[in-house]
Structure formats: structure tokens, C-alpha cells
Amino acid sequence: MRFKFSILALLLEVVIIVLFGIFVEYDHRRKNPEILYPVFQDVHVMIFVGFGFLMTFLKKYGFSGVGINMLIAAFGLQWGTLMQGFWHMEEGKIHIDVKSMINADFSTATALISFGAVLGKTSPVQMLILTILEVTIFACNEHLVTNILQATDVGASMTIHAFGAYFGLAVTLILYRPGLKNKHENEESTYHSDLFAMIGTLFLWLFWPSFNSAIASEQNHQITAIINTYYSLAACTVVTFALSSLVDQRGKFSMVLIQNATLAGGVAVGTCADLLIKPFGAMFIGSIAGIVSVLGFHFLTPLLASKLCIQDTCGVHNLHGLPGIMGGIASIIVTAIQGEERQGVHLTPAMQAAALGCTLGIALVGGALTGGILKLPFLGQASDQNCFDDSVYWEVPEEEKPHEIPSNNYDEHSRFQAIM
């Protein structure tokens, strides 16, 4: 049983190294690449520390939250380099520089968002397969949106956030576990796991202006994207605190909302981040995103689980899905109101709408197909009882299970079968 993951991972790494050997070259043609490098590092921190620690909020699933996040991202960035590169080959070669490293990191974000939807319910083997499929489909959809439809999506509200969220929701729908209908005892946080998650929240929040501006085509657009994202997030945060208190019967703040909904402003302003929406426009978008996200967590997530069989562990629908759609809609409105050009292309509401529609459709279909593949029996899912529990996949220090009954053979055996 233990060989399944190891062999798959080693095999994939060998394949990737061979493909890199055939196709990948350094690219030293960009001027002043060192100016892009700090922005790359900000994005890099978001992917590994931001997403990673955000997913440590569960009391017994922190090792997987931050650890499997690292595995997915490290694997996905290599695969993403190839998948994105194949669309832009020159003389049969993929040329890489700092910008393509940013894009490689971006491509992993889709898989990490989907990981949030299925968190605690999938094995590392399943996540490797999901990453291969999702990054591949993402690269195709991104090519469609950017190069064929020639829509704008500088902060990737549609192509990363909405895509990753609806892909993940479709996967979790297919992998529906009726046995988790009643809340699993491990599906909750502790005081310190919530503080660990705040590390993730803050690094995402702080570096989001870099995320939304990293691939802007000109310096002025980049600064515009930085300013818009900064103020959108600030407004979103104030509104999230207000709404969090408002929707609670006793007026108390909820950590899950502060950890997640405060970030919705960064997602929602993404597509329009480098357009001239003015700072107050960015703040308006951020405020609405905060409201939508809080209401989503409070009312919609329970409904999705009970009525639509969509068990969304981290609530990615509220952080990435709805705000991602908002970003697309905002871009339709903005391009309808004012003419904007990007790289010689006149942006139109029709193309923005087409981009949004394609993205959602491809994400849902791709996610459903992926979910079907992940359900194949030989991949060996963990039992419901073993969900949200690091000890299925990790050596966990003893003293954290103070009252554990000495394990009997049957239990060991069933766990053993469940591994990977």
C-alpha cells in the first residue's frame, strides 16, 4: 500500500525532468528582471505560506494543511511550467525567466484552491492526480481566455479564483460523503490552530497587491493594480468585521470569517485591478465582496452541504468562487462603461462575459471529470471516520492524543488500508 504514492510521485518527477531536459531553456532576454523578482517572491510566499498556513485551521489536520499544500505547489509549479510553456513554444523550446516562474506559481494556485474544497477528505495520491489534471485544464482555459478571447484578467479573478473554486466544488460534489453529513468531530479548530491560520491569512492579504499586479503589461498599470488592491482589501476588511459581528446572535466576531472573507476584496478586484476604476471604485468592489463572502459563509455553505451535497471544507466558494465571479462581472461593467485597451486590444464586455462563461463551464466539467477519476476504487480513499486526521498519512507526535485507547489490531488494519 505504501508504494502507491511513492512510486507515482517518483515516476512523475522522472517524467517531468525528462520533459524539462527536452524542452526547457533559460531566457535571458528580459530587461531588468531583478525588478520583477521581489514581486515573484511575494507571490511565492502567498502560495506556500499563505495558502499553506490558511489551511492549518483544523485541529488535527495541520500537517496535511501546510505539508500537502507544499507537495501540491512544488509538484504543480513544475507541471505548470510545462503546460503553460507548451502554448508559447519558440523553435520547439520553452523559455523560462522570472515571469514564467510567477506564472508557474499562479498555476498551482488553482489546485490549492480546489484542495481547500476537499481538505481532509482526499489522499496525497488523489491530490497528485488532481494537480496534474487541474493544472493542465487551467493552462488550456487560460490560453483560451487570454490569447483567443483576448479578455483581460490581470489578477486572475476568473482564470484562477473562480476556476479553482468551481473545479474544486465539482470534485467535492462527485466525491460526496453522506457519512459526513453530520459534522465530523475533527472538523473544527482550536485556539492555536486558528492563530496558525492567521499567519496564512495575513501573508495572503499583505502580498495580494503583488499577485494582482505581477503580470500587468506596463508599469503604470502595475502601480494602478497595486493601489486598487491595497484599498479594496482594506475596505473589505472593515466591512467583514462589521458583518461578522452583525450576523452573529451575540455580536461576536468569527475567526473563520476574519481568516477568509477579509481576503475576498483581493479576489473581487482582480480582473479590474489595472483598469482605471479609481480607488473609491476598488473600495466599493472590496466592500461588496466582503458582504457577499460573509453572507456566503453564514448562509450558503450550510445550504450547499445539506441541499446540493457539496461539502466545501474551507468555504472556497465564498472566498474564491463568488468573489471571482464578482470580478468577472465587474470587468463586464467597467469595459461597458469606459473603453480600455490592453496590449493593443480593445476590451469589450462581450469578451469578458465569454471569458467568465467559458471559465465556469470548463471548471465545472473538468472538476466533475476529475472527481470521477479520483473516485476510482484502487486509489483507496480514507474512510469517513479517518477524515480530517493527520495520523492517517503522517507520523504524529504522541502526546497530542492524551486519552487515546491503545490501538487494537482491527483499527490499525483498517487505517493501514486507508493509507494513500
Added chain:
Amino acid sequence: MRFKFSILALLLEVVIIVLFGIFVEYDHRRKNPEILYPVFQDVHVMIFVGFGFLMTFLKKYGFSGVGINMLIAAFGLQWGTLMQGFWHMEEGKIHIDVKSMINADFSTATALISFGAVLGKTSPVQMLILTILEVTIFACNEHLVTNILQATDVGASMTIHAFGAYFGLAVTLILYRPGLKNKHENEESTYHSDLFAMIGTLFLWLFWPSFNSAIASEQNHQITAIINTYYSLAACTVVTFALSSLVDQRGKFSMVLIQNATLAGGVAVGTCADLLIKPFGAMFIGSIAGIVSVLGFHFLTPLLASKLCIQDTCGVHNLHGLPGIMGGIASIIVTAIQGEERQGVHLTPAMQAAALGCTLGIALVGGALTGGILKLPFLGQASDQNCFDDSVYWEVPEEEKPHEIPSNNYDEHSRFQAIM
């Protein structure tokens, strides 16, 4: 009761968005703004991760430490943009770029320092009001010091650190709680809360050279400020470890000193950071700051609490107050010894002294007035018993209160009244 905070926060956000709509424009005139952006990100991390995690040291107040810090900073940076911008309008417009984002972050630091003084004893509503008032008064004092007195304060030892500390101390004096004369049972750390606080300490410590150099007028001055701050902090840290062991009866290090006094060197060298004080001068200032700060924590803070009714939760007097004054005094001495010019203005000890005096006076008076306003009964302070306890304002995971007696109605009721 729960509506008080929500409505105030939403109302303020609406007002701010309207004011942004009227006054705020992008500014794309700066050359090479992308060079300032990494420095902005360092400052940004200091404000949200640095200050935020530094205040998670209390065993039951970590959510508020990092969460309310985030609220204050996100709100304050919007308010600060307006308050600082009003002093520099061109054709009725406030122009924003990366540098004004740095200044907006700076302005929130004053409120966060004051938050450290009152930590655990104020409600979120009170903190919003404090932030409005303090950021407003800060912007006026900064204008006075920089533009009217034309004093230098590149690292803001006076205008941010001393100002924030003495403002906060005046607030906490007015809000004096005799019931907390004997140490509250929650006013202590745990092993892991101390480690969380070290995250804050280290990110403040590491990025302080960026803080002290961010608004330097020329590149040479910027590099000088970076070098001086780097060595000042290093010297301060060695001295703090030495003193921490020395003042303890059994020679043991104290986490509260390592978390705080190691940073005093960054504060104290601030005002003179871009002056030609030579590296050894910076290290001398840092060393003295470490000594002053450790002695302040060890001897002065208990005295302030018992004799002067000043309950300074985080000891901001020792980290920001005394070292801030030291920074001002150092600048008086340096400008007396050697002539320095900044932006065509000859710096004089008289103006540096005037800047220090004005700052302290305005901070103390402003803080006292603010404290008076925060004391208004309808703002509903928490009872002494509910101080330093997240569960008054936050949903807190159950298992962290293992021995809690099932709550009776009376207790619930009194807590409910205390909220916000």
C-alpha cells in the same frame, strides 16, 4: 448591543469611500516606483504581521491581538490616506502612489502602539474611535514637525513611536481600572503564545531598516539609514540578552524582554538613521536603547502601574516611549555637533528639540482627550473580570476552556452586556 460596532464600522467605511470618491486620484508621476514597492511591502508586513503577532503573547487574547490589530490597521490606513493627504492637496485632489501607501501604513502604527498600551481593556468600538482621533492628531503633528518646524525624523522615532506611546499612556491613565491593580489571571503568556509573539518580534526586527529608510529623500541617505538600523538592532539585541540575564535573580532570560527590548534599537536610531552618525554611533545608540528598555520593563512599568495609575499592557513605554525620546535627544546632539542638510534645510538642535517637545505635548493632551471620550458610558466597556479575554468579542473554540463550569444565565447575561 451587537449593532453598535457593526453600524459604526459600516458608516465609517461609507464615509471614507465617499471622501475617496471626491478627493483621491492615482499619481503616476514618480519615476521608478517599483523600486520603492519592496520597501513598502516590508513596512506592510511589519504593520500587520509584526505588530499583530507581537500582541498575541497573552494566553487568551491572541485573536484580539492579531485580529483587532488587523482591523485598526485596515481602517487606519484609509483614514490616514485622507488625513495626511489633506495637508498636501493639489488642485483639490489627494494624489496617491506607493510612497503615500507607505505613509498611510505609518499613520496606523501610532494607533497600533497605543493599542499595545490598552491591550485587553478596550472594546473594538473604542479602538475604532481611538484610531480616528489618533490618526487625525498624528497627521497634524507630523505636518507641524516636518513642514512647519522642518525638523528631521526619518525613522519617526518622535512622530510615530514617542507619539503613539505617550498618546496610549495618556489614554490608559484616563481609563485606569483600579480592579486590575492586582495582576489579572489572564494577563500572562503560555509557552506557545510566546512563540507566536516571536513571529511578530522577528518580522519587526528584520524589516526595521526598511521602516527607517522608506521615506529618506535620497538614495545615499536611504542606504545610510539601512546600515545604521541594521547595526543598531544587532547591538541592541546582544545587550538586551545580557541585561535580561543580569536583572534576573537566577540569571534567566525573560521572553517579554527578548520580544520587546531587542527592538528598542530600531526605535532609538530612527530620527538619526540617515545622518552620518557612523555605524559605531548607531551601535552605541542601539546599546543604550537596549539598556534603557530592559530597565524600563524591569523597574519602571511596575512603578507606573502602582504609583501613577498607568497600566501599560505591552510596555509600550519601554519599547516606543523612552527609545523614541532617546531618538529625539540623539538628533539634538547630532545636529549640534555636525551640520547636516536635508532637502535644502539646515537642521538645528533647536528645531529638533521643538519637534520633540511638541510631539510629547500633543500626544499627552490628545491621548487624555481621547481617553475621556472613550470613557463615555454608552461605549460599554468590558468589566474588569472580562479583560484580556477573547471570548467576550470572539467565538472561541470550545476545547481551550477545559475546566469551564457550564455557563449559568447570570454569567452569560453579564458577558452579553459587556460586548462592544
Added chain:
Amino acid sequence: MRFKFSILALLLEVVIIVLFGIFVEYDHRRKNPEILYPVFQDVHVMIFVGFGFLMTFLKKYGFSGVGINMLIAAFGLQWGTLMQGFWHMEEGKIHIDVKSMINADFSTATALISFGAVLGKTSPVQMLILTILEVTIFACNEHLVTNILQATDVGASMTIHAFGAYFGLAVTLILYRPGLKNKHENEESTYHSDLFAMIGTLFLWLFWPSFNSAIASEQNHQITAIINTYYSLAACTVVTFALSSLVDQRGKFSMVLIQNATLAGGVAVGTCADLLIKPFGAMFIGSIAGIVSVLGFHFLTPLLASKLCIQDTCGVHNLHGLPGIMGGIASIIVTAIQGEERQGVHLTPAMQAAALGCTLGIALVGGALTGGILKLPFLGQASDQNCFDDSVYWEVPEEEKPHEIPSNNYDEHSRFQAIM
């Protein structure tokens, strides 16, 4: 007893300030120093947050892990400035700028790696002495490798990683404690201490491209080093997960491997990072490093402890030692296959081999001598029983020792003797 550390630290700081006063000047001759500054900050975060939190994995030694790391680094960077500067004086002066700050941070890394080998078994006084000696010897070896042998080692696989590891292993051999042959009860992690350590792992992992490229001589080499390190680490991570599962009987991942072996790819690619090894070459090196590191942790570390009396707490041999040697060997192979020039010098396998040999020899001899000095009785080592326990050197919050028996006088007394 408590005065020993304090007086030594204060004395050293005074000596350093005096030496700085005599020798150290600002250097404002570099063009565009602000472009190097973000890279410096990345390295700075690695040294203090990366190494610091990586060493918080022990359940009762987190304060020392992150705290003494900070002390060593803050002291070492001052000492390193002088030791490195003495080899490059101009007109009797050491000129410092952002690049020399990077080098000063680098020099502390050697002492921090050695700290990992002796973690839990040495006093702060011993660590100060180790830092003085190791940084001094490092600066000499670095001068020998770089300027006399004119070998290349851009990412310092040999001069920092292998040097620091074998120096530390020699120290821990001399300080061998037979009483720790059976695992000490404190020498293990907890669930949350392992998460704290992941903060360190991730910041090291993320900023390693900056470490390996920081001192590259040209911009193209710098970008090459960034790309190679990025892909080497990614490949190493996938392989480490695979191997971690493979070597475990039940196929489970081990936190100690994920925290450490994932980083081996950054070490091993260091020496060749700026050479044209192509991305797939970097990934190959990274993959082998992951395999070597995992096997080292799993098979070699227990052997070293039981057969060779080398008690390597953090397993620095597997993270820095073996991958460091790999880096040197890789550079011998690469320079043998293809001609490369750096700063006008033609690189030869002979010089690379000489550099590796010298480094290992000097590290082992220097470490053994240092170990002998640290063994001097008046330095007062902690007893075996007091190893891996913060409470010997730190005030530790009460509630973390729930079942502690009220201390009797004898116990207090023996602890007191052990301090510093």
C-alpha cells in the same frame, strides 16, 4: 553564576563597537544598491525566521531555538562584518554596503548550522564562544576558497553548508554525552512545535533562490541561479515526500523529513547554481539531494550517534553536510565537462576539489578545537538531565508544566549550578 553570560556579552559588544569605530565606514560607491536590498531582506528572513523557527521543533526548547538563534545571528553578523572586512580593507578601512550586509548574514549561517548539531546541549555562553571562533575560521576559509584558490561557490554549498555542518559535528563529537545515548524524554516534538518549525522550513525554502543568487557577479548569472534553485527545490520536495513515505513501514510521511530534507535541493545546487547546468540538471541535483538527505536521516543519523558518538540534534549532516559535499562534487563534474569563467577566472575541477577538501579539513579541525575549548569546566555545561529544556535558561510560563512536582531545594540548586 548569572554574571558569566552577561559580562561576556557586554564585553564583546563593547569590543565590537570600538573596532567598528576604528575600522568601519559607509560605502556609497555601488550603483543601484536598492536592487540588491530585497535580496538582502530575503536572506535576512532566512537567517532569523528560517533558521530560528526551524529549530523550534523540540517540545520544550522553542524559546532557545528561536531566541538563541537570534542572539547568535545578531552577534555573529557584527563579528562577521569585521572578520570578512579585515580581508578586504582599503586604506585601513572596512567599507560596508548592502552586499557586505548580505555577507555578514551569510557568515552567521555557519554558526547557526553548527547550533543545529548541538541544539539542546550547550549554554548561551558556549554559543557565544562558538560563534566567535567559527565565524573567524569561516572568514579565513572563505578567503582561501574564493580569493586564493579562486574556486566558485556562489550558493556556498561548501563554504557555508558543508563547513557549518562538519564544524558542528566535530564540536558535538568532542562534547559527546554518553548519558544521552538513550533518547532524552524532551528530545521530541509536539503537534504545534512541528507546525512552528514549518514556518522556518517554508521561509528557508522560499527565499533560497535569493540565498544562492545574492552574490552572483552578473545579472544573467543571478537569474540563472534563481531559476536553478527554484526548480531544484521543487524536484527535491516531490522526491522527499516520495522517499519519506517509502522508508516508513506504514507509508506515512515524517515531519522531520519534510521540515529538513525538502531543503537539501537548495544546498546541493548551491555551488553550481549560476553555472549553465540547465533546469533539468538542477532538478536532477535536487532529486538526488532529496534521496541522500532522507536516507541520511533514516539510516545514517542513528548510526552516527550509536557508533561514532556524534549526537546531531537537528540532523545537520543530512541537510547541510551531505548535500553540501554533493554541491562541491557537482561543481567538480560540471567544470570538468564544460569550461566556465567567472570574473575572468577559468574554473577548473582541480580548484573546486581543493576548495571542497580544504573546507572539510578546516571545518573538522576548527570544530574539534572549538569543542575542546567549549569543554573547559568553568563554562559550566548543563547536566544531561537538563538538556533540551528551556527552563534552565529562560523564565518559562507556568501552565506548560501541569504535573510538575513542587521543586525541592536540591533540584533548584542543581539547576542553578547548571545555568550558563
